[in-house]
Amino acid sequence: MFFLLFVFCAASAASSDTEGSVGVCEENISSFTQWNETAHASSVNGTCVENAEPELLPLPRAYCERDGSWNIAHGCVCKAGFQISDGGCQKCPPTHFSGRNATSCIPSCLPRSIANSDRTKCECENGFYRLDDDNGAPCYGVPSDVQNLRAVKIGPTDVELEWTRPVDDGGLSELKYLVHCDSGPCGLFNKVREERAFISGLSPDTNYVFRVDAINQVSAQHSFHPGDGMIVSVRTGVARGANNQNEAALANHLLTSGIVVMMFLLTN
DSSP states (O other): OHHHHHHHHHHHHHHHHHHHHHTEEOOEEETTEEEOOEESSEEEEOEEOTTEEESSSSOOEEEEOTTSOEEEEEOEEEOTTEEEETTEEEEOOTTOBOOTTOSSOBSSOOTTEEEOTTSSSEEEOTTEEOSSSOTTSOOEEOOOOOEEEEEEEEOSSOEEEEEEOOSOOTTOOOOEEEEEESSSTTOBOOOBSSSEEEEOSOOTTOEEEEEEEEEOTTGGGSOOOTTOSEEEEEEOOOOHHHHHHHHHHHHHHHHHHHHHHHHHHHHO
């Protein structure tokens, strides 16, 4: 009887030791997070490893199960500018970049863009712009000046201009044109899509300077400077009525002069 009691106690002691070992979650590093030893059936905050940040704010969170296993709700991810390497987060090499939670760095930026100093994104070079805020989107430039701007028809109150497309469209084929009048009261004209513009309401026998700017979808992000664009100087024609009036005035002047001369001769 005494022997049986001794065996029961030993078994009871072994069972207690096993339960105590299983009831603890051991220190562990997973999901780029340091989890400290924790008692079972409890939640705990973790600490992100170097160059990592919480996947969800405010802190990484896990639950220690009764069997001693970790149940991770959300851990950490590599910061932007870093990639996964040897179980940790390693900074991208020069000319490479990465976004947040990237498995690897992108080898190079798209044309007309360069990696920033933190290697977190590609930034457009000076004078180039994106259509949206997407870090991987291409960068475009503004168009160069139009070519061969000329006046093909000139009237007393209207002018027709023509030109050819810019040599460089900035990478965007869809262009519009702004026609300005740098002299006189004609002001700014509407955007036109074709390489021609008809301008009316001008004053006869007047000098005008017209300027044409090509624009595309990123031109709104670019600051134009005075003198940009191609210009052409035009003098409008003389109104037909004005010619008749001038001819009549000249004839009247000649007639009056002739009468005066004849009277002078007769009196002498």
